[in-house]
Amino acid sequence: MLSRFLAEARAAVRLRGQVSVLLTTDAEVRRLNRRYRRVNKATDVLSFPAAELPAGAEPVAGDLAISLPTAGRQAAEQGHSISVEIKILILHGLLHLAGYDHEDEADGGKMARRERLLRARLGLPQGLIERVEGQPARSPGKRRIGAPTKRPRRRGTADRERRA
Numbered sequence: 565m566l567s568r569f570l571a572e573a574r575a576a577v578r579l580r581g582q583v584s585v586l587l588t589t590d591a592e593v594r595r596l597n598r599r600y601r602r603v604n605k606a607t608d609v610l611s612f613p614a615a616e617l618p619a620g621a622e623p624v625a626g627d628l629a630i631s632l633p634t635a636g637r638q639a640a641e642q643g644h645s646i647s648v649e650i651k652i653l654i655l656h657g658l659l660h661l662a663g664y665d666h667e668d669e670a671d672g673g674k675m676a677r678r679e680r681l682l683r684a685r686l687g688l689p690q691g692l693i694e695r696v697e698g699q700p701a702r703s704p705g706k707r708r709i710g711a712p713t714k715r716p717r718r719r720g721t722a723d724r725e726r727r728a
Contacts (some may be wrong), residue, residue: 588631652689
């Protein structure tokens with residue numbers, strides 16, 4: 565079920581290459597967050613873009629690490645299943661792998677708009693950025709937004725969400 569969603573979401577994001585998803589504990593996500601982002605907190609999703617591969621190698625977009633306990637808490641808070649929450653986290657992580665970065669002021673809301681559009685297309689409820697920013701869930705417009713060219717840094721969202 566999640567592998568089918570991952571393929572559908574990856575295509576919707578227009579992300580080329582394989583993506584692996586690690587479903588793990590808060591402790592493991594905290595360890596990864598501390599090691600790669602120097603943030604000593606658990607979070608809901610981390611994204612790890614792949615390094616450039618040699619010509620002819622199978623394309624790899626990157627990896628996602630999702631905390632199941634955090635996803636479960638967020639699902640309960642939002643009133644939907646953990647499966648739906650994991651899909652929301654996968655979509656959010658894929659957008660980071662595609663180069664979007666809502667924490668960068670230069671993004672100018674592009675990631676939030678793209679996430680909103682894709683959530684509607686994929687049948688998902690309110691997304692992470694909207695929760696953090698306190699925006700109401702709304703239907704996407706017809707405006708098409710392209711992905712930025714810069715590579716994203718590793719990102720987590722639960723730590724920002726707790727501040728909201």
